[in-house]
Amino acid sequence: MVLGRGVKKLDLVDMLLLAALVGLAIVWVAPIVWVIGLAFKPNDVLMRTTGGIFAPPFTGKNFRDILATSAVFGWMLNSFIVAIGQTFLTLAISTLAGYGFARTDFPGKRIAFILVIAGLAVPEQAIIVPLHTMFAEAHLHNTYFGLIAPRLAFPFGVFLMYQYFKGVPREIEEAAMLDNASRLKIFFRVVLPLTVPAQATLGIYTFLHAWNEYFWPLVSATKPEMYTLTIGLAATQTNFAQTEGIGFLMAQAVFAGLPILILYLFFQRHIVTAVAGGAGK
Amino acid sequence: MAGISLHNVGKSYGSVEVIPDLSMEIISGEFLVFLGPSGCGKSTLLRMIAGLEELSNGEILIDGTRVDALPPGQRGVAMVFQHYALYPHMTVRDNMAFGLRNIGMSAGEIDRKIADAARILEMDHLLARKPSQLSGGQRQRVAIGRAIVKEPKAFLFDEPLSNLDAALRSRTRIELARLHQQVKATMIFVTHDQVEAMTMASRIAIMNQGRIEQVGTPLEVYRRPRTRFVAGFIGTPAMNILTVRLLGEDKGGAVVALPGGQRVETRVPISGLASSATLELGVRAEHVTTGGGIDGRAEVVERLGDRTFVYARLPDGALVVYEDAGDSTVSVGDPVALGFNPAQVHLFDSAGIGHHAA
Numbered sequence: 001m002v003l004g005r006g007v008k009k010l011d012l013v014d015m016l017l018l019a020a021l022v023g024l025a026i027v028w029v030a031p032i033v034w035v036i037g038l039a040f041k042p043n044d045v046l047m048r049t050t051g052g053i054f055a056p057p058f059t060g061k062n063f064r065d066i067l068a069t070s071a072v073f074g075w076m077l078n079s080f081i082v083a084i085g086q087t088f089l090t091l092a093i094s095t096l097a098g099y100g101f102a103r104t105d106f107p108g109k110r111i112a113f114i115l116v117i118a119g120l121a122v123p124e125q126a127i128i129v130p131l132h133t134m135f136a137e138a139h140l141h142n143t144y145f146g147l148i149a150p151r152l153a154f155p156f157g158v159f160l161m162y163q164y165f166k167g168v169p170r171e172i173e174e175a176a177m178l179d180n181a182s183r184l185k186i187f188f189r190v191v192l193p194l195t196v197p198a199q200a201t202l203g204i205y206t207f208l209h210a211w212n213e214y215f216w217p218l219v220s221a222t223k224p225e226m227y228t229l230t231i232g233l234a235a236t237q238t239n240f241a242q243t244e245g246i247g248f249l250m251a252q253a254v255f256a257g258l259p260i261l262i263l264y265l266f267f268q269r270h271i272v273t274a275v276a277g278g279a280g281k
Numbered sequence: 282m283a284g285i286s287l288h289n290v291g292k293s294y295g296s297v298e299v300i301p302d303l304s305m306e307i308i309s310g311e312f313l314v315f316l317g318p319s320g321c322g323k324s325t326l327l328r329m330i331a332g333l334e335e336l337s338n339g340e341i342l343i344d345g346t347r348v349d350a351l352p353p354g355q356r357g358v359a360m361v362f363q364h365y366a367l368y369p370h371m372t373v374r375d376n377m378a379f380g381l382r383n384i385g386m387s388a389g390e391i392d393r394k395i396a397d398a399a400r401i402l403e404m405d406h407l408l409a410r411k412p413s414q415l416s417g418g419q420r421q422r423v424a425i426g427r428a429i430v431k432e433p434k435a436f437l438f439d440e441p442l443s444n445l446d447a448a449l450r451s452r453t454r455i456e457l458a459r460l461h462q463q464v465k466a467t468m469i470f471v472t473h474d475q476v477e478a479m480t481m482a483s484r485i486a487i488m489n490q491g492r493i494e495q496v497g498t499p500l501e502v503y504r505r506p507r508t509r510f511v512a513g514f515i516g517t518p519a520m521n522i523l524t525v526r527l528l529g530e531d532k533g534g535a536v537v538a539l540p541g542g543q544r545v546e547t548r549v550p551i552s553g554l555a556s557s558a559t560l561e562l563g564v565r566a567e568h569v570t571t572g573g574g575i576d577g578r579a580e581v582v583e584r585l586g587d588r589t590f591v592y593a594r595l596p597d598g599a600l601v602v603y604e605d606a607g608d609s610t611v612s613v614g615d616p617v618a619l620g621f622n623p624a625q626v627h628l629f630d631s632a633g634i635g636h637h638a639a
Contacts, residue, residue, distance in 0.1 A: 171366035174333050175427075179380030180354030189379075193370040 039063070039254045043245030050246065062251035072252050074225060075232035076259070078147075082217075082228055083210035085148045090157050090206045091199055098161025099187060103173070113162075119155035124215060132219050141219075142226045150216055151209075157202050164198035165191070200270040204263070208271070211260060229256045283344035283357070283434035283467055284309040285330060290339035292325055292491075299325050300491040302339070307435075307469060308484075309344075312461050314470045316478040317488035318514070323471045324439055326488075330469065331360050331437050343434055354383070359428035360437040364444065365420045367412040367427070374408040377427045391430075398429040401463065418449045425460070435467040442477060454480055475515055479503070487511050509633040512563045518590060518602045521569065522629070525562045527554055534638070535628060537562060540597040543575045547626040548638035557630035564621045566590060569603035573620015577601060579611050593617045 010018065037053030038046065039062055066072055100106075101113050131150055132141075140146035168191055176186045217228045227235065233256060236249060264271055285307040292300040300322045307313050315323040328334040330341060332353035341349040348356045359380075367376050374395060381391045399405045402422045412420055421441060428436055438457075442450045458481050461468055472478055478485045479499045486496045487510075495507035506512035512520045525537035525545065534548040537560060545562065554560065577593035580600070589609040592602045603619060605611060628636045 169364060169366065171362045171364055172368060174331075174353070175360070175362060175366040176368070176379070177333065177353045178331060178358070178360050179427075179431075180383040181379070185383070190368055 035250050035253055038247055039250040041247050043247045046246045059247075062245075062247045063255070065248055066251055066255055071224065071227075071232060072229070072255060075227045075229045076256065078144075078221075078226060079211055079229040080259075081144055082147045082213075083207050085144065086151055086210040087203050087207045089148065089152050090154050091203055093152055094154060094157030094161045094202060095192070095195070095199065097158045098163075099165050099191065101158070101162045102165035116155050116158050119153065120159070128215070128219060131216075135220060142221060142223045146220050147217055147226070147228065151206075151213070154206070157206065160202055161195065161198060164195050168194050197270070200267065204267050204270050207263070208260065285435060285467065285469070286342040287326075287330075288340045288342070290326070290329060290341065291337045292322070292329060292334060293337045298491065300329075303491070303493060304339075305486065305493060305496060307467060309467055310465055311483040312458075312468045312470065312481055314472060314478040314482035314485045315488055316472060316475060316485050316514075318473060321488040322491040323473075323488045327360075327437050327439055327469060327471045330356075330435075331358055332356050354380075357434040358437055359431045359433035359435075360439065361421075361424045361428050361441045363440045365412070365424040365441075367420060367423055369412050371411070372408065373404070373410055373412070373415070373423050373426075376412070376423060377430050380427070380431055394430040394432075395426075398426045401429065401460070402426050417445055418453065421445065421453060425457075429460075429464065433466065435469060438468065438470040440472055441470075442472070442474070450477075457481060475517070479515075487514060489514075505637045506563070506627065506635050508635055509561060509563070509629040512627060512629065512635060516565060518566055520563045520565050520627075521601050523562045523564075523599050523601070525560050525628075527551075527557075527560055534623060535636075537628070539575065539595070540599070541575075541595060545575075545621055545626065546623045547621075547628060548624045549626065549628045549636045550639050554628060554630060554636060557632075559631045561629040562621075563627040563629060563635070564625060566602045566604040568622040568625035569601060570620045570622060571603070571605070571617065573618055575601075575619040575621075577617050577619055579613055579615045579617055582609075582611055582613055584609075591617065593619065 034053060038050060040058045040060070041053060042057060042059045042061065045057065097116070101109065101116075135141050135146050135150075140149070172190060172194075173186055176190045181190065212230060213228070214230045214234070217231045218234075221227050221231055224232070224235070233252060236252065287303060287305050287307075290300060290303045291298070303326065315326060317323045325334055329336055329349075330343075332348070332351065336349050339349075340347055343356060343358070368379065371379065377395050377398065378391050381394065386394075395408070396405075399408060402425060404419065404422050404426060407415060407419055407423065412423065415423065421444075424441065442453055445453060454477060457468075457470075461481075470477070470481065482499055484496055484498055485502050487494045487502060489510050495502055495511045497505075497507075502511055502515050506515060506520075509522065513522060523539060525539055528536045528538050528544065530536060530551045531546060533550065534546060535551040535554055537545050537547065539545060539562075547562075575595065577595045579591050580594045581592040583590040583592075585607070587607045589605040589607060589611070590602055591605050591609065591611050592600055594600055601619060603617075611617065624638050626638070630636065
């Protein structure tokens with residue numbers, strides 16, 4: 001089934017598929033539309049009913065209140081620091097490790113690689129208690145390092161980069177060796193630029209995951225000033241009586257989602273690859 | 282321009298011996314082709330000269346200097362790979378400049394060398410393009426250009442024509458031969474295609490199972506194959522090889538008999554043949570004559586226009602191919618009477634060594 005100009009007519013199966021997809025899309029989009037709608041409604045109206053979101057009155061007060069009072073900026077900054085730090089460090093570690101496993105020989109390489117791959121099978125929840133104890137003893141809770149570090153050892157990233165480096169023809173590196181390039185130069189000038197698609201995939205996947213991460217920040221960030229966005233929003237929602245109302249809450253949610261939306265607009269193609277690639281994890 | 286010496290060069294991967302012990306001299310300025318079937322070790326040998334494979338034993342000298350301990354970039358050689366190995370993210374100009382920048386050459390000098398190479402290879406209009414925007418033939422040219430700008434002591438080619446279509450391959454063959462005359466550098470070319478070897482080489486080194494079977498000019502290896510392997514490998518169609526029995530000597534040449542008893546006279550001196558347990562006779566299709574005393578029946582007739590190859594079955598079951606005129610009237614099933622030109626018959630002893638007319 002291809003949609004567009006001058007394309008074949010849809011048959012019955014195509015139409016049924018299309019109808020099912022539209023139905024699923026509506027189910028998926030409806031809560032988001034509802035959240036956005038509520039964010040533009042006055043809180044006193046929402047006290048009476050949360051229906052009729054498309055009918056006036058509308059207001060921008062909830063967003064103005066965020067700019068004036070909310071702690072959401074602080075949480076967002078924390079999320080940015082954690083997500084960006086995690087993304088860059090994961091890229092650096094996974095790329096170097098992937099290249100090492102794909103292209104160099106060292107004693108114990110096979111066992112080390114098996115250990116890395118075995119890491120794919122260990123769920124985060126299984127190691128949360130020892131991780132918590134370790135970080136507590138090192139006084140690393142409520143620090144950026146504490147929020148960033150546990151996910152840097154990312155077996156999926158190492159495996160992804162390993163596979164990608166394996167796919168780069170060895171002849172290209174050999175040509176560079178004959179061109180008198182050092183090993184470092186070959187890595188940075190010849191091989192690394194060829195892995196940009198994999199880097200983009202891994203980078204976006206890591207960023208999205210770090211931005212949406214809930215479990216570890218919940219354990220590690222106990223002080224409100226170290227909350228990430230996910231923890232901060234959850235905290236305000238579970239303490240509904242103390243919030244400025246449901247419209248304000250929804251406006252915060254919309255505000256929190258904006259960076260990801262912008263990211264998506266710029267990197268749509270890579271995000272699709274990242275999600276498809278990460279689906280097997 | 283430099284000569285290359287290989288002294289007792291060997292290569293093993295664990296217990297697998299790819300090249301047992303190989304020595305040869307590659308003459309400065311020559312176009313040497315390593316020719317052999319897949320897996321014979323010719324690419325491994327080339328990669329050892331380039332420095333991309335370590336030697337298990339032996340030594341390599343380029344221009345009299347031992348290089349086998351030097352990294353590839355310091356051996357003064359340039360290589361053109363089978364799949365071109367261009368840097369996909371760099372323009373053609375940057376591909377050619379990369380190696381020159383790495384040795385600290387000035388930008389002006391680099392530009393001049395690239396311009397010279399682009400002129401020789403007629404690819405000035407491609408310099409700003411990326412490899413993905415080039416055809417297979419153009420990529421090949423860039424790969425050659427990248428080698429030329431380095432002005433190496435020797436060019437190494439690893440089956441560089443195998444990815445081109447037939448027409449382009451034949452054109453590139455001519456261009457490479459012309460390039461060799463122009464730059465007068467030592468060139469080593471690896472291929473399994475005997476047409477490439479015959480048309481371009483100053484000398485051909487025919488390899489089999491990690492050993493050199495024969496080194497010689499194209500005509501030498503064609504006319505006087507040193508071994509039975511060379512006889513069977515060079516030439517299309519392959520040389521007819523028939524098992525024979527030594528009868529004696531006549532007019533200074535060995536006389537042999539085919540399994541069916543037909544007597545064949547040769548000009549091959551008999552010395553060294555009598556002690557051989559078995560003997561094989563080799564004769565090329567163009568040296569099989571019609572009207573002789575060996576009867577057969579035409580089984581396959583290949584008409585190529587300017588000539589015809591007839592595959593005839595002898596009563597003893599052997600198949601003999603001979604060359605007939607382009608307008609040959611022979612049809613499948615026709616009886617044919619064949620003879621062998623005695624001066625062009627070769628005999629191979631039980632060790633596979635060829636004996637030729639004096």
